[in-house]
Amino acid sequence: MSTIKEQQRAATGHEFLDRSIAEVDPQIAEAIAMEIRRQNDTLELIASENHVSRAVLTAMGSVFTNKYAEGYPGKRYYGGCGPTDIVENIAIERAKELFKAEHANVQPHSGSQANMSVYFTVLKPGDTIMGMDLAHGGHLTHGHPLSYSGRDFKVVAYHVRKDDETIDYDEMDRLAQEHKPRLIICGASAYSRIIDFKRIREICDRAGALMMADIAHIAGLVVTGLHPSPVPYADFVTTTTHKTLRGPRAGLILCKEQFAKDLDRSVFPGVQGGPLVHIIAAKAVSFQEALTPEFKAYQMQIVKNAKTLAQAVADNGFRIVAGGTDNHLFMTDVYSKGITGKDGQQMLESSNITVNKNTIPFDTQKPMVASGLRIGTPAVTTRGLREPEMKTIANLIGRVLDSKGDQAVIQQVKSEVKQLCDRFPIY
Numbered sequence: 001m002s003t004i005k006e007q008q009r010a011a012t013g014h015e016f017l018d019r020s021i022a023e024v025d026p027q028i029a030e031a032i033a034m035e036i037r038r039q040n041d042t043l044e045l046i047a048s049e050n051h052v053s054r055a056v057l058t059a060m061g062s063v064f065t066n067k068y069a070e071g072y073p074g075k076r077y078y079g080g081c082g083p084t085d086i087v088e089n090i091a092i093e094r095a096k097e098l099f100k101a102e103h104a105n106v107q108p109h110s111g112s113q114a115n116m117s118v119y120f121t122v123l124k125p126g127d128t129i130m131g132m133d134l135a136h137g138g139h140l141t142h143g144h145p146l147s148y149s150g151r152d153f154k155v156v157a158y159h160v161r162k163d164d165e166t167i168d169y170d171e172m173d174r175l176a177q178e179h180k181p182r183l184i185i186c187g188a189s190a191y192s193r194i195i196d197f198k199r200i201r202e203i204c205d206r207a208g209a210l211m212m213a214d215i216a217h218i219a220g221l222v223v224t225g226l227h228p229s230p231v232p233y234a235d236f237v238t239t240t241t242h243k244t245l246r247g248p249r250a251g252l253i254l255c256k257e258q259f260a261k262d263l264d265r266s267v268f269p270g271v272q273g274g275p276l277v278h279i280i281a282a283k284a285v286s287f288q289e290a291l292t293p294e295f296k297a298y299q300m301q302i303v304k305n306a307k308t309l310a311q312a313v314a315d316n317g318f319r320i321v322a323g324g325t326d327n328h329l330f331m332t333d334v335y336s337k338g339i340t341g342k343d344g345q346q347m348l349e350s351s352n353i354t355v356n357k358n359t360i361p362f363d364t365q366k367p368m369v370a371s372g373l374r375i376g377t378p379a380v381t382t383r384g385l386r387e388p389e390m391k392t393i394a395n396l397i398g399r400v401l402d403s404k405g406d407q408a409v410i411q412q413v414k415s416e417v418k419q420l421c422d423r424f425p426i427y
């Protein structure tokens with residue numbers, strides 16, 4: 001016989017509140033446990049991934065997920081937003097301090113929505129934009145035909161130079177003069193060299209274009225002064241918060257004060273509805289972490305690790321795109337040794353080394369096959385690996401890629417990966 005209290009709880013759904021996830025949904029609980037094991041036992045070299053702190057995880061899993069808060073601090077469409085306003089105001093102030101920006105909008109759910117919000121702030125359908133070709137290291141949302149950015153706007157793509165695989169600023173300048181775009185987008189998802197934001201501003205000014213820098217990949221390096229900041233030059237700066245910045249999976253926009261009101265209207269109600277307050281809380285926590293001296297030391301180690309790993313991969317006989325790296329990632333041309341990116345990615349995954357296949361500039365393979373692998377160090381640096389381990393990892397990568405899929409080699413490397421990972425637990 002159930003008690004009256006139990007019957008009341010059953011009638012309202014309240015009985016779910018105190019149950020563990022293992023009790024309510026063993027399948028999802030097990031998938032989460034599997035993912036924890038996978039992350040612990042894997043060398044995560046995907047350049048856009050990282051391992052967040054427990055503090056960030058706690059904020060993401062907080063009761064702010066229950067709250068609706070359309071609007072902005074002090075101007076909400078819902079009651080009960082007192083604690084929410086505290087969170088969002090703190091996140092905004094920290095973002096401004098971190099990036100030295102005039103205005104910050106912390107509501108974008110993702111990098112894609114951050115970029116969309118900027119476009120909707122200053123562009124009309126059919127306007128011309130310029131972005132870096134995806135196949136040369138750009139991003140889908142910088143004008144690729146399969147994304148809203150390529151569908152709604154006229155796109156002119158710029159490229160890297162064939163000789164040294166660095167951004168062809170002369171071509172950018174020439175195209176800007178020829179097409180007079182309303183907006184020039186810079187920033188990349190697969191580019192290992194310093195981006196000259198000052199020069200891009202000059203190109204924008206000559207062409208009468210606005211400038212947007214998407215620094216999703218390098219944000220952590222930018223806020224710690226290890227990569228030049230676009231904030232003094234760009235009208236808009238967008239970023240995700242989960243790559244080198246090591247916060248929750250989300251977006252952020254910074255802009256000059258003159259665009260602040262229009263941008264805020266473009267994010268909400270233009271592109272999004274209610275903000276994810278729990279994620280904004282987690283952004284605030286990660287910004288707090290990023291303001292510490294330890295975070296700068298971490299970013300310095302990311303770059304040291306990337307340089308060491310790139311050199312050691314080159315020492316294993318693989319060509320490095322653009323000749324090396326200045327940041328947290330590099331591309332290696334595995335097809336220079338007759339291996340496709342697709343096969344390379346698969347073989348490495350079988351050894352618990354995670355990378356992603358990536359086209360390289362002037363690739364002869366289709367994107368789903370690709371000639372390259374993109375390799376990044378933010379996640380392995382977070383778990384404490386340094387230069388000696390980078391040399392070990394390069395040798396493991398070399399053995400797997402040279403194995404031609406030999407299972408004995410792959411399994412041997414997998415066990416060595418496990419030993420390495422066990423020395424550097426994540427949580």
Ligand code: DSN
Pocket residue numbers: 047048111139189
């Ligand atoms: N998917 C991200 C990356 O891996 O670079 C970009 O959005």
